[in-house]
Each structure stands twice: as C-alpha cells, then as structure tokens.
Amino acid sequence: MIEILDVCKTYGTGNRALRNINITIQDGEFVFIMGRSGSGKSTLLRLLIKEEEPTSGEIIVNDTELQDMRRRHIPRYRRRLGMVFQDFRLLKDRNVFENVAFAQRVVGTPQKTIRESVPEMLKLVGLSAKYKSLPQHLSGGEQQRVAIARALINRPEVLLADEPTGNLDHQNAAEIMNLLWDINQRGTTVIVVTHSQEIVEQMGGRVVTLERGQIICDEIKDGQSHED
Ligand SMILES: Nc1ncnc2c1ncn2[C@@H]1O[C@H](COP(=O)(O)OP(=O)(O)O)[C@@H](O)[C@H]1O
Numbered sequence: 001m002i003e004i005l006d007v008c009k010t011y012g013t014g015n016r017a018l019r020n021i022n023i024t025i026q027d028g029e030f031v032f033i034m035g036r037s038g039s040g041k042s043t044l045l046r047l048l049i050k051e052e053e054p055t056s057g058e059i060i061v062n063d064t065e066l067q068d069m070r071r072r073h074i075p076r077y078r079r080r081l082g083m084v085f086q087d088f089r090l091l092k093d094r095n096v097f098e099n100v101a102f103a104q105r106v107v108g109t110p111q112k113t114i115r116e117s118v119p120e121m122l123k124l125v126g127l128s129a130k131y132k133s134l135p136q137h138l139s140g141g142e143q144q145r146v147a148i149a150r151a152l153i154n155r156p157e158v159l160l161a162d163e164p165t166g167n168l169d170h171q172n173a174a175e176i177m178n179l180l181w182d183i184n185q186r187g188t189t190v191i192v193v194t195h196s197q198e199i200v201e202q203m204g205g206r207v208v209t210l211e212r213g214q215i216i217c218d219e220i221k222d223g224q225s226h227e228d
C-alpha cells in the first residue's frame, strides 16, 4: 500500500508544486494521475522515488516511511520500483537484450538467470524478434516496450510511468496502455501519469486529477474497454 499523507512540496524557487496531497493506493491498483502541464504530476512521482523530499507530510510505501530512510538505502528502495519515462531513456549503444539485461547486471543477477529472464520479459512485451536491435532502429512504441521490460525485470512492487505515451502516436499509445494494463492484471501496482483525456476515457479506472498542486478529483471512471 502507498500512503501519501498531507504532503506539500514547495521548491527552493518558491514554487508550490503540491499542496496537502492525500492519496492511498492499494496493492494491485491501477491509477491514472491527470492534470495539465505544471499541475504537479511529475513532482508527485519524484517524491515517491525519493528524488525529491516533501516539504511537509508523510509518504509510506509498503510499510517503508520514506522520510526515515537512510541515504545509503535509497538505491535499494528504488529497485523495488519500476520507472518509465516519456523519453524512454534507453542506452543508445546497447541492443534491446542488453538494455533489459543491464538492470539485472547492476544488481548482480547471475548470468544464467539473465539468459532466462530477459527473453521471457521480451516475450511479455512483444519484442522477442527484436532482441538484437539497437534502440535507434526501433519505433517509439517499441522503444517504450524495451523501457517497460527493463523496468519490470527485477520484479518491482510498483510501476511508475510518467507520460509513457507522450511521444507516441495514437495507435502506439493505446498499445502501450494495454501492455501496462496487462502488467497490472498480473499483480503489479501501476501508477500512470498522462494528460490524455482520450486514453483515460477509453480505459477507465481510478483517476486522480491534479490542478495547481491540489487534488481536485479522485474517482473511479467507467471505461469503454477492459470490461472483462
Ligand atoms: N526542480 C524544480 N524546481 C523548481 N520548480 C519546479 C521544479 N520542478 C517542477 N517545478 C515546478 O513545480 C510545478 C509542478 O511541476 P511538475 O511536477 O513538473 O508538473 P507536471 O508534471 O504536472 O507538468 C510547476 O510549477 C513547475 O514549474
């Protein structure tokens, strides 16, 4: 469970990015965070990965109080989360396999395990045939699939995605969202920042809307798909 309790964030510049935010997210939920540019969405994710500290309030992620965490424990904590960004952030000079494998190499996963788990993950995201390709030879949608595979390879408890479809056309965006949905169905908590009203209306589910750093709406919306 993720608990965000009365969290405020004011940047050093005086920007009040978040004001009195309260959100509880249960294990296995799929949550959209919506709101215009500048409403505080990315700041909220940055607080969750402990890239920024709240000015006040408390954040608890699966019984870990982020405030009390020692600095040296932050890398280990971050590995419990998967992150996906709008701009993919892949290693340009490594192929698809190596981009995903890298996330396991840095945590000392044995080579034998990597050889099994990476193809399995690439299959899950639908990229088995492209394992030798360099990112520059992939479409945007494919690059984002690699990023998702990399984010999932260490089996995170939560997947955080900051506008993962922001650089994709409609078709690819829909496919990436369906993939995130599948991942959620397999048990991972998924939090997706988007400003695509269209995607949210189609998928439905829990939608938290921010405006100028405040939650103006937190509700379950009916979608047009996934009624199964
Ligand atoms: N590192 C920063 N330093 C100062 N102000 C920032 C910083 N990052 C974001 N902000 C400000 O905080 C507000 C929320 O930004 P952000 O969380 O990036 O919003 P969103 O992701 O919804 O576009 C904006 O006013 C933005 O200019």
Ligand SMILES: [Mg+2]
Binding pocket: 041, 042, 043, 162
């Ligand atoms: Mg943002």
